[in-house]
Amino acid sequence: MQPWTQAVASDGAPAAGTLGARGLRVEAPSGRVLLDVDVLDIAHGEFVVLAGASGAGKSTLLFTLAGLQVPRTGSVRWGDTDITTLSEAARARWRGERVGLVFQDFLLFDELSALDNVALSGAWSVRGALSSLRARAWQRLDWLGLDPDDPRPVSSLSGGERQRVAVARALAASPDIVLADEPTASLDRQAADRLVETLARLVDERRRTVVVVSHDPSLIAAADRIVRLVDGRLCAAAP
Amino acid sequence: MSEFLSSAWRSLPAGTQDLLVLGGWLLPSLLALALGLMRYRTGDLVHALLRRHLGVTLIFVMLIALASGLGLAIDVQERGIRAGTAGAADRFDLLITAPGNDTSALLAAVYLQPAQLPLLSGRTLQRIADDPAVAMAAPLALGDSIGRAPMVGTTTGFVRHLIGIGPGVSVLDEGRLFKDAGEAVVGATVALSVGQRVSPSHGIGSAVTATHDHVQIELVGRLPRTGTPWDNAVIVPVETVWLAHGLGDGHAGDAGGAIGPPFDPVRMPGVPAVVVRADSLGAYYALRERYTDARTMAFFPAEVLTRLYRVLGDVRRLMTLLSSVTQVLVVIAIGVALSILLRGLSRRFAMLRALGAPRRFVFALVWCHATILLLSGALLGIGVGVLAAFVLAERIAATSGVHVPVSLSVVDLSVPAMLAGLSVMLSALPAAWLARRPIVVDLRG
Numbered sequence: 001m002q003p004w005t006q007a008v009a010s011d012g013a014p015a016a017g018t019l020g021a022r023g024l025r026v027e028a029p030s031g032r033v034l035l036d037v038d039v040l041d042i043a044h045g046e047f048v049v050l051a052g053a054s055g056a057g058k059s060t061l062l063f064t065l066a067g068l069q070v071p072r073t074g075s076v077r078w079g080d081t082d083i084t085t086l087s088e089a090a091r092a093r094w095r096g097e098r099v100g101l102v103f104q105d106f107l108l109f110d111e112l113s114a115l116d117n118v119a120l121s122g123a124w125s126v127r128g129a130l131s132s133l134r135a136r137a138w139q140r141l142d143w144l145g146l147d148p149d150d151p152r153p154v155s156s157l158s159g160g161e162r163q164r165v166a167v168a169r170a171l172a173a174s175p176d177i178v179l180a181d182e183p184t185a186s187l188d189r190q191a192a193d194r195l196v197e198t199l200a201r202l203v204d205e206r207r208r209t210v211v212v213v214s215h216d217p218s219l220i221a222a223a224d225r226i227v228r229l230v231d232g233r234l235c236a237a238a239p
Numbered sequence: 240m241s242e243f244l245s246s247a248w249r250s251l252p253a254g255t256q257d258l259l260v261l262g263g264w265l266l267p268s269l270l271a272l273a274l275g276l277m278r279y280r281t282g283d284l285v286h287a288l289l290r291r292h293l294g295v296t297l298i299f300v301m302l303i304a305l306a307s308g309l310g311l312a313i314d315v316q317e318r319g320i321r322a323g324t325a326g327a328a329d330r331f332d333l334l335i336t337a338p339g340n341d342t343s344a345l346l347a348a349v350y351l352q353p354a355q356l357p358l359l360s361g362r363t364l365q366r367i368a369d370d371p372a373v374a375m376a377a378p379l380a381l382g383d384s385i386g387r388a389p390m391v392g393t394t395t396g397f398v399r400h401l402i403g404i405g406p407g408v409s410v411l412d413e414g415r416l417f418k419d420a421g422e423a424v425v426g427a428t429v430a431l432s433v434g435q436r437v438s439p440s441h442g443i444g445s446a447v448t449a450t451h452d453h454v455q456i457e458l459v460g461r462l463p464r465t466g467t468p469w470d471n472a473v474i475v476p477v478e479t480v481w482l483a484h485g486l487g488d489g490h491a492g493d494a495g496g497a498i499g500p501p502f503d504p505v506r507m508p509g510v511p512a513v514v515v516r517a518d519s520l521g522a523y524y525a526l527r528e529r530y531t532d533a534r535t536m537a538f539f540p541a542e543v544l545t546r547l548y549r550v551l552g553d554v555r556r557l558m559t560l561l562s563s564v565t566q567v568l569v570v571i572a573i574g575v576a577l578s579i580l581l582r583g584l585s586r587r588f589a590m591l592r593a594l595g596a597p598r599r600f601v602f603a604l605v606w607c608h609a610t611i612l613l614l615s616g617a618l619l620g621i622g623v624g625v626l627a628a629f630v631l632a633e634r635i636a637a638t639s640g641v642h643v644p645v646s647l648s649v650v651d652l653s654v655p656a657m658l659a660g661l662s663v664m665l666s667a668l669p670a671a672w673l674a675r676r677p678i679v680v681d682l683r684g
Contacts, residue, residue: 059683068593068678089597096595103682107590111287120591123280124600130280169594 017044019065019177019209023074026060026232035060035071035232044176045207047200049220052229058213059181061229065211066099066179067091078177096121100170100208102180106162108169110155114141115148118168133172140168144198160191167198171208178202180212184219196222257649264653264660268610271663275607279600285608288584295580296612299573303616303662304623306569307655310562311624314651316631316643317555321548323635323643324350327467328540330401333515333523335359335367338536345543348379348512350639351389351468353443356381358509361489363535365504367513370529372522375400376500378510380480383451384443385473388429392480394499397514398424401469402462414460419496420482423456423475427464428640431473434458439475439483451483466642481508566658573662577609578669588673589681602667602674609666617659621652 019042026035035057042048042065050058063069065076067083075084083094095101108117118137122130141148144164154162163183170178180199184192196218202208203224212219220226228235248256275281289296328349336344337357347354368376377400380392395416404410414433417423425431435458441449456475464470476498478488489507490497515537517523523539530537581588588601625647632643 060679063679063682066593068682092592092595092597094595095593099595101593103590107586109284109287109587111290112283116283120284121595123284123604124596173595 017079017176017209018042019211020077021061021065021074022077024061024064024071024076025073026057026064026069026071033232035064037061037074037232037234040227040234042209042211044209045203047203047210047222047224048212049223049226050211050213050229051215051220051226056229057232058229060232062179062181062211062213065177066101067095096125096173098176100167100173100175100178102163102166102170102178102183104182104185106166106186108154108162108165111153113151114146114154114157114161114165114168115150117154117165118172120169121173136174137168137172140171141165144168158191159187160194163187163191163195164198167195171202175208177209177211180210180214182213182215184214184216192216193218254649257653261649261653261656264656267660267663267667268614271603271606271610271667274603275610279603281600281604281607284604285611288587288604288608289611292580292583299576299580299612300616300619302569302576303573303613303658304619306566307617307620307658308623308627310559310566310654310658311621311651312627312631313555313558313562314654315624315628315645315647317551318648319628319632319643319645320551320635320641323466323632323641324547325541325544326644327465327641328544330403330465330467331514331540333517333526333537334540335513335515335526335530335535335537336511338533341536341538341543342547344512344536344538345540347381348514349468349540350641351381351391351472353382353389353446356511358511359513359535360509361502361504361507364502364507364510364513367515367530367535368500368502370526372517372526372529373515374518375514375516377514378477378502379512379514380477380510381512382443383439383441383480383483384447385423385437385439385456386431387444388426388431388471388473389443389468390423390439390473390475390480391469392475392477392510393514394477396499398462398474400514400516401467402465410463412461412463414458416460417474417476417498418459420476420478420488420498421456422459423473423479424460424462425458426462426470426472426474426640428470429461429473431458433461437473439473439479441484454479454483464642468640471640477510484508570658570661570665573613574665574669577612577666578672581605581609581669581673585673585676585681586684589676589678592674592678593682598674602670605670605673606663606667609670610663613659613662613666617655620655620658621647624651624655 021037021040024035024037025033028034050061052058060069064071071084075082078098083091086094115137118140119134122133125133138148144167146161146164154165184195187195199210199212200222203210214220331349334344334348337359339357343354344356346352347356364378367373375396377394377397383390398416412427431437437456437458438454439451440447441451456479478498481487481489486508487506489502491503491506515526517526527537588605592601625645628645632645635641635643
């Protein structure tokens with residue numbers, strides 16, 4: 001287990017492969033502070049759960065780390081790259097290459113098959129990358145115990161299967177970081193446990209950095225570190 | 240520059256201009272499809288989005304189809320009515336009637352519409368028949384009916400002229416032409432059988448006042464289809480009409496029941512109209528001038544039709560204007576409905592951007608999705624418009640006998656193409672709006 005400031009380089013910037021935030025401040029249009037984080041570093045291959053009460057700023061932090069939310073002040077760095085200074089197009093490219101996202105209610109295209117959902121980014125990727133992307137999508141589904149050749153639309157799958165499709169989609173581009181927002185909230189216990197196991201395997205077997213917003217005790221128990229937020233501020237980091 | 244372009248445009252053939260206008264309206268759609276399907280691969284996603292709200296999508300497409308089909312049907316129908324009514328008057332080269340309203344005379348003689356027309360005297364008819372410039376003068380006796388079909392009295396010469404056959408040639412659908420005052424032929428669509436014996440009534444339709452029970456007519460032939468109101472008529476020798484009204488047969492006493500010219504100018508009752516054929520264009524104009532005086536009125540049906548078409552054109556312009564206003568309202572409604580429909584899908588679009596899709600891709604996806612909806616509606620609209628035109632043409636043929644040809648031209652296609660083009664251009668706005676929305680706001684729903 002690592003202390004939450006361990007991955008900081010001597011110059012104060014996050015070490016290579018570390019996702020780090022400095023002086024983050026996110027405000028609502030009304031001016032209310034949604035997030036106020038001085039320092040947060042998440043090391044390469046670390047499994048972190050963001051915990052806290054509803055409205056504490058967990059999802060806001062997750063979206064800011066993903067470059068989806070631009071902070072009023074502060075920075076989010078991935079190695080040498082300050083993603084908060086990147087253009088919208090460059091942030092989208094960075095997410096496409098480095099970040100896998102999993103949402104609470106899966107956000108799949110129900111009418112498409114599992115393979116088509118996982119290979120979704122083929123629709124906007126360069127033409128030459130399509131076949132390799134579909135091959136990776138096939139492998140991810142297979143790794144997660146789903147039938148990649150199942151032609152049925154994902155609407156016919158169970159909740160647990162659909163969430164695994166969503167995880168496979170997040171992993172399709174072989175990202176360094178997987179960010180998940182309440183991934184077990186829509187699942188029954190058995191499916192949730194299976195997902196927790198999958199996320200743990202991602203860290204252990206594939207050395208991915210996993211950051212999860214969750215209240216789920218199973219996920220919290222499986223994490224390397226728990227980062228708790230209260231009113232947008234980090235209050236403690238627990239092993 | 241604009242002078243040069245304007246001159247270059249005018250120098251183009253009309254067909255080329257029409258094609259260019261059509262292409263211009265289709266350009267935004269082609270651009271949207273090229274961006275969505277060639278620059279990116281949005282096909283599967285568009286398919287998924289269309290299926291996601293299938294009911295709304297179908298209603299949306301149907302609304303566009305109805306809006307574009309309405310305008311198209313008006314144009315096709317108006318052109319068909321012109322062609323049909325002009326075709327029906329083709330065989331009525333020059334009409335001579337008593338002075339009065341030429342439109343009423345035309346409607347009565349060509350389109351067999353009930354009308355009270357003053358009569359030309361026997362002497363006048365004789366004068367016309369004896370005119371050296373006249374190749375054929377066929378009297379028309381109108382105003383009676385058999386069943387629901389108007390009964391027209393005329394000569395075998397005119398019947399042959401009407402169906403386009405020469406003397407002595409018989410190409411009837413069934414039977415033969417009448418040979419005496421007790422015989423008749425029926426038009427192609429009359430619901431009476433050859434061999435049937437019938438009695439005429441005085442008046443037509445609801446205006447029937449009496450039946451001529453003393454007159455028995457045997458139906459001896461059925462004419463081929465002419466695409467004119469005469470297809471719905473029973474055609475008898477003109478003498479039959481005179482006899483039914485107790486006016487004699489128009490011949491000298493020693494005629495022995497003969498029908499057709501020559502008539503006896505003294506014994507011949509009047510007729511409301513005479514169809515005249517001449518051998519040359521010059522003769523037609525000379526005849527028109529000669530018989531336009533205090534006792535007679537000569538006119539070309541085509542001239543009267545041209546005047547009617549101007550009125551019809553004004554009506555069409557009014558209907559087109561109303562249809563255009565409707566279409567503008569529909570375009571606005573489409574814009575609003577599309578925005579609502581797309582707003583319902585905004586979470587999906589935000590998810591795509593969260594996964595790394597560039598804004599341009601989301602714009603292309605939304606625009607392509609909207610374009611496919613709009614183009615589907617416009618294409619269906621062409622089908623709806625043509626179908627409506629066919630149904631109307633059938634109804635007109637059934638009620639008036641006028642065959643209304645339905646055909647599509649490039650200009651007709653411009654109506655749905657314009658609606659689609661404007662809507663596609665308009666739909667770029669919500670597409671751009673969705674592509675620029677804050678991702679987090681839409682992701683949170």
